[in-house]
Amino acid sequence: xxxxxxxxxxxxxxxxxxxxxxxxxxxxxxxxxxxxxxxxxxxxxxxxxxxxxxxxxxxxxxxxxxxxxxxxxxxxxxxxxxxxxxxxxxxxxxxxxxxxxxxxxxxxxxxxxxxxxxxxxxxxxxxxxxxxxxxxxxxxxxxxxxxxxxxxxxxxxxxxxxxxxxxxxxxxxxxxxxxxxxxxxxxxxxxxxxxxxxxxxxxxxxxxxxxxxxxxxxxxxxxxxxxxxxxxxxxxxxxx
Amino acid sequence: xxxxxxxxxxxxxxxxxxxxxxxxxxxxxxxxxxxxxxxxxxxxxxxxxxxxxxxxxxxxxxxxxxxxxxxxxxxxxxxxxxxxxxxxxxxxxxxxxxxxxxxxxxxxxxxxxxxxxxxxxxxxxxxxxxxxxxxxxxxxxxxxxxxxxxxxxxxxxxxxxxxxxxxxxxxxxxxxxxxxxxxxxxxxxxxxxxxxxxxxxxxxxxxxxxxxxxxxxxxxxxxxxxxxxxxxxxxxxxxxxxxxxxxxxxxxxxxxxxxxxxxxxxxxxxxxxxxxxxxxxxxxxxxxxxxxxxxxxxxxxxxxxxxxxxxxxxxxxxxxxxxxxxxxxxxxxxxxxxxxxxxxxxxxxxxxxxxxxxxxxxxxxxxxxxxxxxxxxxxxxxxxxxxxxxxxxxxxxxxxxxxxxxxxxxxxxxxxxxxxxxxxxxxxxxxxxxxxxxxxxxxxxxxxxxxxxxxxxxxxxxxxxxxxxxxxxxxxxxxxxxxxxxxxxxxxxxxxxxxxxxxxxxxxxxxxxxxxxxxxxxxxxxxxxxxxxxxxxxxxxxxxxxxxxxxxxxxxxxxxxxxxxxxxxxxxxxxxxxxxxxxxxxxxxxx
Numbered sequence: 001x002x003x004x005x006x007x008x009x010x011x012x013x014x015x016x017x018x019x020x021x022x023x024x025x026x027x028x029x030x031x032x033x034x035x036x037x038x039x040x041x042x043x044x045x046x047x048x049x050x051x052x053x054x055x056x057x058x059x060x061x062x063x064x065x066x067x068x069x070x071x072x073x074x075x076x077x078x079x080x081x082x083x084x085x086x087x088x089x090x091x092x093x094x095x096x097x098x099x100x101x102x103x104x105x106x107x108x109x110x111x112x113x114x115x116x117x118x119x120x121x122x123x124x125x126x127x128x129x130x131x132x133x134x135x136x137x138x139x140x141x142x143x144x145x146x147x148x149x150x151x152x153x154x155x156x157x158x159x160x161x162x163x164x165x166x167x168x169x170x171x172x173x174x175x176x177x178x179x180x181x182x183x184x185x186x187x188x189x190x191x192x193x194x195x196x197x198x199x200x201x202x203x204x205x206x207x208x209x210x211x212x213x214x215x216x217x218x219x220x221x222x223x224x225x226x227x228x229x230x231x232x233x234x235x236x237x238x239x240x
Numbered sequence: 241x242x243x244x245x246x247x248x249x250x251x252x253x254x255x256x257x258x259x260x261x262x263x264x265x266x267x268x269x270x271x272x273x274x275x276x277x278x279x280x281x282x283x284x285x286x287x288x289x290x291x292x293x294x295x296x297x298x299x300x301x302x303x304x305x306x307x308x309x310x311x312x313x314x315x316x317x318x319x320x321x322x323x324x325x326x327x328x329x330x331x332x333x334x335x336x337x338x339x340x341x342x343x344x345x346x347x348x349x350x351x352x353x354x355x356x357x358x359x360x361x362x363x364x365x366x367x368x369x370x371x372x373x374x375x376x377x378x379x380x381x382x383x384x385x386x387x388x389x390x391x392x393x394x395x396x397x398x399x400x401x402x403x404x405x406x407x408x409x410x411x412x413x414x415x416x417x418x419x420x421x422x423x424x425x426x427x428x429x430x431x432x433x434x435x436x437x438x439x440x441x442x443x444x445x446x447x448x449x450x451x452x453x454x455x456x457x458x459x460x461x462x463x464x465x466x467x468x469x470x471x472x473x474x475x476x477x478x479x480x481x482x483x484x485x486x487x488x489x490x491x492x493x494x495x496x497x498x499x500x501x502x503x504x505x506x507x508x509x510x511x512x513x514x515x516x517x518x519x520x521x522x523x524x525x526x527x528x529x530x531x532x533x534x535x536x537x538x539x540x541x542x543x544x545x546x547x548x549x550x551x552x553x554x555x556x557x558x559x560x561x562x563x564x565x566x567x568x569x570x571x572x573x574x575x576x577x578x579x580x581x582x583x584x585x586x587x588x589x590x591x592x593x594x595x596x597x598x599x600x601x602x603x604x605x606x607x608x609x610x611x612x613x614x615x616x617x618x619x620x621x622x623x624x625x626x627x628x629x630x631x632x633x634x635x636x637x638x639x640x641x642x643x644x645x646x647x648x649x650x651x652x653x654x655x656x657x658x659x660x661x662x663x664x665x666x667x668x669x670x671x672x673x674x675x676x677x678x679x680x681x682x683x684x685x686x687x688x689x690x691x692x693x694x695x696x697x698x699x700x701x702x703x704x705x706x707x708x709x710x711x712x713x714x715x716x717x718x719x720x721x722x723x724x725x726x727x728x729x730x731x732x733x734x735x736x737x738x739x740x741x742x743x744x745x746x747x748x749x750x751x752x753x754x755x756x757x758x759x760x761x762x763x764x765x766x767x768x769x770x771x772x773x774x775x776x777x778x779x780x781x782x783x784x785x786x787x788x789x790x791x792x793x794x795x796x797x798x799x800x801x802x803x804x805x806x807x808x809x810x811x812x813x814x815x816x817x818x819x820x821x822x823x824x825x826x827x828x829x830x831x
Contacts, residue, residue: 042437
């Protein structure tokens, strides 16, 4: 990717390297982060804020789990699937995680083709990413259904601490909502890419601003973040 | 190190970002209602905040009437009293102060002071206001819901905020309150991201971070803090909403209500306190830092003197912002947490006093031998310093565990936080409105009405809150509907309460004068011209007053810092930031 086309830089910036460059950027006029566009900066800062949301959720979960006076349900039993006559622990979660990580790969490829202005490949890879995302949400719905039929509720469950169900549904639900929003966002952007909005500089319906291929990368930032958060949820919920 | 003051001979780099294309409104609706112009959004934010603030003011009257004349007004029963307390606190802290400083002043001043045409994402900025308005409407709806608004106190501590048989948790009030807060956080995030990115990435040529006016530094740091602190409130609200609606037990321990064992069990009320105060303490500085910034600019402009120790002021703001994230548990000394925690949090709390004291010294040193004009903004700024020092000193009392424990939950605490984060920021808001009103409307606010407003508000606020310190020291508890026949409360305390109530009514009435002034002066105020205060910052250098959509014809270029007042040898006693090189110096012109 070239900084010239995507960050409106008119001429290459001559900056000192290392720490001196860092200080020079912060002390410079106009922009603190050279070569970072407004949209990308905004997404990064939003993700920082969202990290605090997930952080608070997970810390609340950890404090509940560590201070509980009654037994916490055993994850490798609760999240096991009965396949071929035996319980396979964590099999569903393994597949879900694999699907989500794969979607990060296709997303990264979409970003690459976006910067090459390869409309069709970009759009197809974004749709593929969205499909992986939707698959993930679908499997999550399956997992929820299974747990609910087994008697897990936000206010209680047959195996132990009531906080198991409440934190599980709240945190995976909140993450699933993020994935769902990401899927919708991916499909909208994929349609724009496919239609060639970013080649013709067609104006956005709401914002009336000209779109750029960079939005593919910004969507990608969000998608990778949601992926990364899942890794933490996976570790704290299923492996603890 | 680069000299922050003068850009003489310095090369200003070419524009790195192409000039933005703005959305041009084509109807009355998109120009004034669903506007994407930060200046209109600022006025919308400010008007909504002041309107809901007036509701909170009336609520405080009703509370004071009960405290001063217990039982004299039949409609103020105990339940309503708690509802008034709760709504007064929540509205003042979040829906008035936060929204007005960041949504109001932030939207108006950030683009103008930085030489930008607008916020970086005007559409998200517009959504921010409409979500804020929705949050306010949901909050107001709770007054009309069955059972009225929640009476849980503004801290919404569980379990009483969840239990159905208490003033806090019964009926719809708490549900609407939590929903409103969640909406507020989402709406604020949209605006807050805009403010931060505009400051970091949207400045004009020559405007380095270290040339930004302190107002922008204050609002910027506060917004960053808000983006990191509001998540904790968001999470706490979501979890409490589930406790209340779904019957989960995040914050609810096993509990018996009306002789009946509830379904809840195993939750931790202390967890809520931690989450709430991880938001709640930064919130104090989210309100205070913009006030610090604005007051620095008011003092410098109206004392015709550069701010003393600009660099130190900037770093003090940043350090206060950072430290305020590790002091939250000083609100929880009596919650039963580990005493070593108290030791840690008391230490960090007292450390914050250092950068804060630096700021106060710098304000005073800016005034020292300045050409002080006792204009209305200056009067309010001076009143702020006095009030803030007063509230800050009582903060040192409450920051120490051993002193805090006996004073906890007394009127002393009420006096402290009203001085430091109630009256002090409000005084700055008034000063700022008197200062920037001419830019917003093109006319000055009426001076006589302003003087009346200032003296009644300032003296009155002291007469209200100073005696409360004494009431607290003799042990009068806060949040009590009535004192009854408590032996330790002398009769004189009741007289004092009556006095405070009467003063509160008078000060409240003085705000009506202010509101009338705001409306009256739009048409009848004296014409202000573009730069009535002869100030240096960019918002006073716009080609039109009020500034039109897009702010500038050609984007300004900044050559100097914001505080070139009374520069020796200069033709005038101020040199605007966009005046090139040493052109303002008389000696240069003569040669």
